[in-house]
Amino acid sequence: MGVSYVNFSVIGFSVCLALGIAVGYWVDLATIFSVSKYVMVLVFASCFLLLLLTWLWNKKQLSPSPIFGVWVLLFFFICGFANYTLRLPKYQELHYLHQFIISENNLLQLKVTEVLKPDSFNNKYIAQVQKVGGASATGKVLVSIPKDSLSLAVDDVLLTYGTLQPVPAPKNPHQFNYAAYMKTLGVYAQMRLKQPQILTIKKGNTTIRGFSESIRDHLISKLKNTPLQTKERSILQALVLGQRRDIDKDLYSDYAAAGAIHILAVSGLHVGILYFIVLFLFKPLTYLRYGKIMRSILIVLFLWGFAVLAGLSPSVVRAVTMFTFFTFATAVDRPTNSFNTLFLSFFILLLFKPNWLFHVGFQLSYLAVFAILWIHPKLYKLYRPKFYVDRLFWNIITVSTAAQLGIVPLSLYYFHQFPGLFFVTNIVVLPVLGILLGAGLLLVFLAACNTLPGFFAEGYNYSLQLLNNFISWVAGQELFLWENIPFSKAMVLVSYLFLIRLVLLWKRFSVRRLNYCLVSMILLLAVLNWEKKQANFSEMIVFHKNRKTLIGVKQNKQLILFTTDTSTKNLQKNYPVKGYTTANSVAKVSEKTLPKYFSYKQNYVLVLDSLGVYPMGTKSPIVLLTHSPRVNLERLIDSLQPQQILADGSNYTSYVKRWQQTCKKKKLPFHHTGTKGAFTLK
Structure with a gap:
């Protein structure tokens, strides 16, 4: 067998493809230069033809020209840009955005493609638009249905009428941008449906995703009849079936704080463990003729079967893809390098799913694996363990450290926290994860066959209880959990x-x-x-918060919060203040009762609450309407001559619409936080 080497061409192609996709996402060049789909296709075809001609010319030269190498990289950059851009709605002639008038009732036929985690009041789904009116259409929408009405499954087709609304943008600064996240899933609008709006529901043609979901739902229903308790069953479902919707919110937060959230998402770690398990189980096949090929085929089939069982989530698909390349390279005795396998899977996945580049899990998993391959060998040589046990723990420590080094900047940017005891968690969890995963697969299989022994289920339940208790204990060591870290x-x-x-x-x-x-x-x-x-700036901000009034006055690194709800404590730890204080490096937060009248930088702010009482002598204030005051706004404007009228999230929508019309009539600026987002005054 030859010596493996790093193929830098594959790395270069992958990086240029990713850069092209990123440019297509961040800079809409097609709009800037008014480029049509046909022009883009023509440019791409011309680039491919020039690349082919350059390659033919380069073959005749004694030494390769650097121009060819540069042109190849440029071609893959253009390929990435075109691959992402041509999938946008503007280039999809049948996309519903070209046929559907936003905020008007229309008759639609939808097919459910994914079941999302529900919120407090609604079940959520991603659905493919099949028809608008009687015309064929494409595109995905976010569908919300009240929990107390009905639940849908993947591949359900429903005929409904309703209005499409834009996915709401963040109402407060530094809030999670749900609309941008939906955009990475190809979703550009949402529908809020009630049961009477759904005219018919039928089962559509079964897809692989639907087949996978039906298997998972069947297995979950079987698991509910076992002695497993609710919390432990939800962890088992995450470990084996890749279904995290039932995990308790506090328990999920504990796993995140302990640095163990990666074991709840079926990914490369789980696939790698299964790979080595089946590699061991199928080892006897290697003694047969063509045994290596047979073993590789069985391993790949087993891994892709597990991917289907786990719902074909992006994390498990990318992991199985990488191990598929590695398995076949090993089977044919081709010298391979792990970097080549990593970047080849990266390249192929982005060719088919360019949007995955913007998924947090995709970014973190590839960075973690890259860091392990690059840093771990050097890190491991710092100490030479002599015994199996210390080799095991030293390997876990070095692998965990390498992975954390690779992802810590991106983790701080997305989550603004760092679990200081991550190595303690991994030392305890990783050695037993393979046992839990293997035993979990066996438990699910026995439960599906109605042959699960009670002692086995109770023993597994106890093991998961110990795991959850340990995770909760680690998460409780707040001294080692660094939170609210600003990172741009x-x-x-x-x-x-x-x-x-x-x-x-x-x-x-x-x-x-x-x-x-x-x-x-x-x-x-x-x-x-x-x-x-x-971060050393001052401003007044009226946050948007449903049914609440919340004002912040920031002075350098201090923030004073004014609220009318004195029963609410620790506002700085909750939405929407937490994201604001973290992003702006706020060191001290204090809470006070909102006064009826105060000044900020020579601006006077009058707060008008539900009583609707205001002083007559005040001139030119900024008027903040809260808790739906019954006031004659025209008379107030004539009397006080305010600079501006503000309305926060505590007001009734009908009142806000009436005030907006009055301000329009009086030609006075009106700002509603529920429509325009938080109001800031520098």
């Missing part, structure tokens, strides 16, 4: 730049590498210092 996109970029230069210096010392490392460190400190200075 700029910090992510310079952090990875510094990390890369540091690892390169560690692998091979040279003066040039030391200089690069120092420059990257200076750049990191400069960005950190600049962002600290940027």
Whole structure:
């Protein structure tokens, strides 16, 4: 067998493809230059033809031309850009956005393609639009149905009428952008349906996703008849079936705080464990003629069967894809490098699913695996364990550390917290995860066959109880959980730049590498210092919060919260204040009762509550209407001559519409936080 090597061409192609997709997402060049679909296809075809001609010319040269290499990379960049852009609604002639008038009633035929985690009041689904009126259509919508009405399954086809609404943008600064997240799933509108609006429901043609969901639902129904308790059953469903919808919110938070959230998402870790289990089980086949090929085929079939069982989620599909390449490369005795396998799976998945590039799980998993392959071998050599037990624990510590180094900047950007005891969690959890996963698969199989022994179910339930108790204990060590860490996109970029230069210096010392490392460190400190200075600003903000009034006054790194609800405590730990304080590096938060009248930077703010009483002598204030005051707004405007009228989320919608018409008539600025988002005054 030859020596494996890193194929930098595959890495270059993958990176350029990803950059093209990213440019297509962030910069809408097609709109800027008014490029039609046919022009884009023509440009792509021309680039491919030029690439082919360049390749033929390059073959006749004694030495390869660098122009060819640059042109290949440029081609894959264009390929990524076109692959993403041509999937946008503007280039899909049958997309419902071209046929459907937003906010008007229409008759639609929808097919459910995915069941999402429900919120407090609604079941949520992603559905494919099949028809608008009587015409064929395409595109995905988010469907919400009250929990007390009905529930749908994948592949259900429903005929309904209703209005499409845009997926709401964030109403407060630094809030999770649900609309942007839905965009990465190809969803550009939502429907809120009630049962009378659904005219018919029938079962559509079965898809692989629907087949997978039906199997999972059947197995979950079987598990409900076992001695497993609710919390433990939900963990088993996550481990084996990839179904996390039933996990208790507090328990899920504990896993996140303990740095063990990765074991609840079926991903490369689970697939890797299963790979080595079936590799061991099918080892006797290697003694037969063509045994390696037979074993590889069985392993791939088993892994893809598990992927179907786990709902074909993006995390399990990308993991199984990578192990499929690795398995077949091993079967044919081709020397392969893990980096090649990693980037080849990355490349192929983005060709078929370019939107996956923007999924947090996709980014974190590939960064973690890359960091393990790149950093772990060097890290492992720092200590030479002699015995099996210390080799096992040393390997777990070094793998966990390498993975954390790879994902920590991106984790801080998305989650703003760092679990300091992640290595303790992994030392305890990882050695038993293979046992829990293997035993869990056996338990599910026995439950499906109605042959599950009671002692086995109770023993497995007890094991999961011990796991949950340990996770909760680790999560309770608040001293080692660093939260509310501000981390921007700029910090992510310079952090990875510094990390890369540091690892390169560690692998091979040279003066040039030391200089690069120092420059990257200076750049990191400069960005950190600049962002600290940027956080030293003052503003007044009226947050949007349903049925509540909440005003914040920020002065440098201090925030004073004013509210009319004195029963609500620790506002800084809850939505929407937590995201605001984290992003703006707020160090101290205090809470006070909202006064009826106060000033901010020579601006006077009059708060008008449900009583509707206001002083007559005040001139030119900013009037904030809260809790639906019964007031004659025209008379108030004539009397006080306000600069602006504000209405927060505590008011009735009918009142807000009436006030808006009055302000329009009086030619006075009107701001409703429920429509325009939070109001800020610098």
